[in-house]
Amino acid sequence: MTIRVAHLYPEYLNIYADRGNIAVLANRARWRGVDFEVEPVSLGDELRAGAHDLLYIGGGQDREQTLIAPDLAARGEAIREAVDGGTAVLAVCGGYQLLGRFYRGRDGEELPGAGLFPLETVAGERRMIGDCLLQCELLPGARTTLAGFENHAGITRLDHGAEPLGRVVAGFGNDGHSGFEGVRVGTAIGTYLHGPLLPRNPWLADWILERALEHRNGEAPQLAELPDDLEREAHLVAAQRARSRGGRF
Numbered sequence: 001m002t003i004r005v006a007h008l009y010p011e012y013l014n015i016y017a018d019r020g021n022i023a024v025l026a027n028r029a030r031w032r033g034v035d036f037e038v039e040p041v042s043l044g045d046e047l048r049a050g051a052h053d054l055l056y057i058g059g060g061q062d063r064e065q066t067l068i069a070p071d072l073a074a075r076g077e078a079i080r081e082a083v084d085g086g087t088a089v090l091a092v093c094g095g096y097q098l099l100g101r102f103y104r105g106r107d108g109e110e111l112p113g114a115g116l117f118p119l120e121t122v123a124g125e126r127r128m129i130g131d132c133l134l135q136c137e138l139l140p141g142a143r144t145t146l147a148g149f150e151n152h153a154g155i156t157r158l159d160h161g162a163e164p165l166g167r168v169v170a171g172f173g174n175d176g177h178s179g180f181e182g183v184r185v186g187t188a189i190g191t192y193l194h195g196p197l198l199p200r201n202p203w204l205a206d207w208i209l210e211r212a213l214e215h216r217n218g219e220a221p222q223l224a225e226l227p228d229d230l231e232r233e234a235h236l237v238a239a240q241r242a243r244s245r246g247g248r249f
Helices: 019-030 062-074 076-084 094-098 202-217 229-244
Strands: 002-008 035-041 054-057 088-092 102-104 110-112 119-139 142-158 166-170 183-185 188-191
Touching: 002 019, 002 202, 019 035, 019 054, 019 202, 054 202, 062 076, 062 094, 062 110, 076 088, 088 094, 088 202, 094 142, 094 188, 119 202, 119 229, 142 229, 166 229, 202 229
Parallel strands: 002 035, 002 054, 054 088, 088 188, 102 119
Antiparallel strands: 102 110, 119 142, 119 166, 183 188
């Protein structure tokens, strides 16, 4: 089996150790005998709906986001069609913002988004930074925690009825007051958590791999268990740091 991955704009959106997420996914796939092929897709490159099992987009500074936003927005229809067909998506920080409808900077300039996520983002005055802990339920009845690091001034507002990735236990989340972080649309998730995110949350890495393999093979796989002692310890340390900030919601 082979998981086909499109890494969007890797030379522009790569400032938050985002390649670490790709490394985790690649290793956890290969440890189970699954090949993991990554294709960089950048400005002007073709992106065909359904050609990949996973789309990954990371974070960048405002300058880099400005450079790639029109190109990404033009791919909106292909991205939405891919997700409708079961392609998995992980979008982090700036990539998360630009898969919404738009991002409006402090100068009032509005960058177009791809329109996958039901949300809008505007630049705020306060920097929201630090360890963050969420409670998530991506699978019905299976609640677990997600630990990561947030560093953003963007205020992201989900549409009424939109599904967040999780509820904030400690940290700021999407906007510092709603109590929600990230978003989920079917097999696509977006989040402000990085650092990178997946080394501390192997269950989420496996959820993404399962969605990608389901797209590839037409059915959800039963992934073999891995010895995740170090990963669980990393999660506990990050979760404790977040809790030491005090719960905000």
